[in-house]
Amino acid sequence: MNVQADAPLVSRPVPKLAAGALALGVHLLFVLLLVFGVSWQTQHPAPVMVDVWESLPAPPPPVAEKTPRPPPRPVKREPAPAPVVKEPAPPKAPDIALEKKKAEAERLKKQQAIQQAEEKARAEAARAAREKQVAEQKKRELLRQLEDEEAIQRMADEEAANRTRLAKQAEARAAASKRQAEVASVVGQYRDLISATVRGNTRLPDNLVGNPEVRCLVKLLPTGEVQNVRVTKPSGNAAYDEAVVRAIEKSSPLPLPTDRDARAAFVPELSFVHRPK
Amino acid sequence: MNPELSQDLSLFHLILNASVPVQLVMLLLLGASLLSWWFIFIKLFALKRALRVTDSFEREFWGGGDINVMYKRVAAERAEAGEMERIFAAGFSEFIKLRQQAGLSLNVIIDGTRRAMRATYQRELDGLEAHLSFLATVGSVSPYVGLFGTVWGIMIAFMGLSSVAQATLAQVAPGIAEALIATAMGLFAAIPAVVGYNRFTHDIDRLANRMESFMEEFSNILQRQVTSKAD
Numbered sequence: 001m002n003v004q005a006d007a008p009l010v011s012r013p014v015p016k017l018a019a020g021a022l023a024l025g026v027h028l029l030f031v032l033l034l035v036f037g038v039s040w041q042t043q044h045p046a047p048v049m050v051d052v053w054e055s056l057p058a059p060p061p062p063v064a065e066k067t068p069r070p071p072p073r074p075v076k077r078e079p080a081p082a083p084v085v086k087e088p089a090p091p092k093a094p095d096i097a098l099e100k101k102k103a104e105a106e107r108l109k110k111q112q113a114i115q116q117a118e119e120k121a122r123a124e125a126a127r128a129a130r131e132k133q134v135a136e137q138k139k140r141e142l143l144r145q146l147e148d149e150e151a152i153q154r155m156a157d158e159e160a161a162n163r164t165r166l167a168k169q170a171e172a173r174a175a176a177s178k179r180q181a182e183v184a185s186v187v188g189q190y191r192d193l194i195s196a197t198v199r200g201n202t203r204l205p206d207n208l209v210g211n212p213e214v215r216c217l218v219k220l221l222p223t224g225e226v227q228n229v230r231v232t233k234p235s236g237n238a239a240y241d242e243a244v245v246r247a248i249e250k251s252s253p254l255p256l257p258t259d260r261d262a263r264a265a266f267v268p269e270l271s272f273v274h275r276p277k
Numbered sequence: 278m279n280p281e282l283s284q285d286l287s288l289f290h291l292i293l294n295a296s297v298p299v300q301l302v303m304l305l306l307l308g309a310s311l312l313s314w315w316f317i318f319i320k321l322f323a324l325k326r327a328l329r330v331t332d333s334f335e336r337e338f339w340g341g342g343d344i345n346v347m348y349k350r351v352a353a354e355r356a357e358a359g360e361m362e363r364i365f366a367a368g369f370s371e372f373i374k375l376r377q378q379a380g381l382s383l384n385v386i387i388d389g390t391r392r393a394m395r396a397t398y399q400r401e402l403d404g405l406e407a408h409l410s411f412l413a414t415v416g417s418v419s420p421y422v423g424l425f426g427t428v429w430g431i432m433i434a435f436m437g438l439s440s441v442a443q444a445t446l447a448q449v450a451p452g453i454a455e456a457l458i459a460t461a462m463g464l465f466a467a468i469p470a471v472v473g474y475n476r477f478t479h480d481i482d483r484l485a486n487r488m489e490s491f492m493e494e495f496s497n498i499l500q501r502q503v504t505s506k507a508d
Contacts, residue, residue, distance in 0.1 A: 019318030026314050027307075030465065034288055196445060255443050 047188030049181040186262040194254050202247035204276050205239035211277045212237060214244045218270040224253035244274050291455040296433050302426030302459050306419055310466035313415040316408040317473040324480050330359025360401040361488055368394035372499050387500050394492045405481050409474060416471035423463020430456025
């Protein structure tokens with residue numbers, strides 16, 4: 001008797017592992033597609049901050065002159081020419097007697113000697129004077145030079161101090177403008193938020209035409225509570241102005257930034273511009 | 278930057294920030310999706326193989342092969358045999374057994390053979406249709422499960438909205454986005470399951486038709502053999 005044919009079925013091997021791997025692969029593919037194919041990030045355009053300068057910013061500190069001013073060249077003063085004393089030639093002795101001649105010669109000799117001595121002394125004196133003068137001048141020049149150097153040093157110091165001061169000022173200005181930009185961005189965000197809130201609460205009147213602008217002055221408490229709304233520039237449509245005022249009152253308390261500087265733009269008074277669209 | 282104003286809507290961030298019921302729904306749907314894809318691939322392989330084996334068997338059978346030789350081969354490789362081969366083997370073995378008992382009428386022999394073949398056919402069909410009901414369930418239920426997660430998530434988002442005085446869209450948007458992921462996952466699980474279910478039921482129907490026709494034709498052949506021998 002053949003019982004084999006009636007035996008229960010032997011299940012055929014099915015590639016279950018391969019099927020599982022394929023299933024996982026399909027899911028992985030789908031997740032990858034989602035993660036990389038769809039941009040999930042919403043990016044708010046950062047408010048652009050523009051600085052309006054009344055005057056041009058100071059130019060960058062000038063580069064220090066590398067070569068200091070050359071010290072004034074000491075004037076080489078030519079020593080005054082020594083006065084040349086030309087002794088007039090001794091008068092020719094007249095032809096007299098020999099003795100007389102002799103005496104005369106002797107006298108002449110003596111005179112000459114005296115003259116020579118005198119001359120010598122005078123020259124000596126002149127030289128001494130000249131030397132003294134030159135030395136004095138040198139001393140003066142040296143002094144002047146020293147003074148010049150000191151002045152140059154002082155000037156360089158001043159320049160350096162100036163430079164650091166300018167750099168510090170520029171730094172402070174940059175920090176201030178950065179902070180200002182931050183504050184402006186926060187202010188812009190909250191302005192948008194407030195606008196969106198008010199817009200959501202505004203019931204536009206039926207007879208509204210176009211996109212008229214209403215300018216309001218909103219008095220705010222530090223908590224954001226609306227105290228008082230005043231229309232400073234009406235749109236021309238009274239019903240619409242009224243609707244905007246009501247919407248602002250309804251939006252109370254308005255969202256306010258926590259940043260103190262940014263709050264200053266909202267508290268205690270917020271100038272608010274509203275457009276229906 | 279203000280954290281409430283810039284919304285980080287990355288996928289994983291949204292899933293991790295979802296409330297617990299929504300996360301549970303997502304987990305359930307992920308499991309359903311994984312299982313249904315697993316079954317889809319298993320069925321795909323199994324049906325492909327069944328079609329291939331059936332084709333080759335039909336070619337052999339109608340190609341005028343010796344029925345006895347075929348029966349011996351099929352009986353020897355039972356585990357590897359295809360659905361139609363097993364029906365053939367069951368019917369033929371029953372036929373042989375009934376023929377060996379003397380005094381049975383032709384009708385009894387053929388009826389017995391057909392019953393044996395039908396039993397095997399039912400069993401084979403059952404094997405082919407296994408897991409199909411799971412695909413059908415996933416296909417029809419997972420959108421609702423996803424919807425449930427979404428509704429729950431949106432409910433929670435709006436409840437959170439009621440507690441703040443300043444109601445803006447930015448406060449509900451992340452909650453709604455994360456809730457909608459549940460619907461997306463439900464649809465992601467359901468669509469392949471429905472497609473797979475439809476395709477597999479169609480394939481199995483065609484295979485079943487072929488098997489039934491084969492059963493009828495084979496009983497005819499056997500009947501002819503008995504009557505020709507009796508003559």
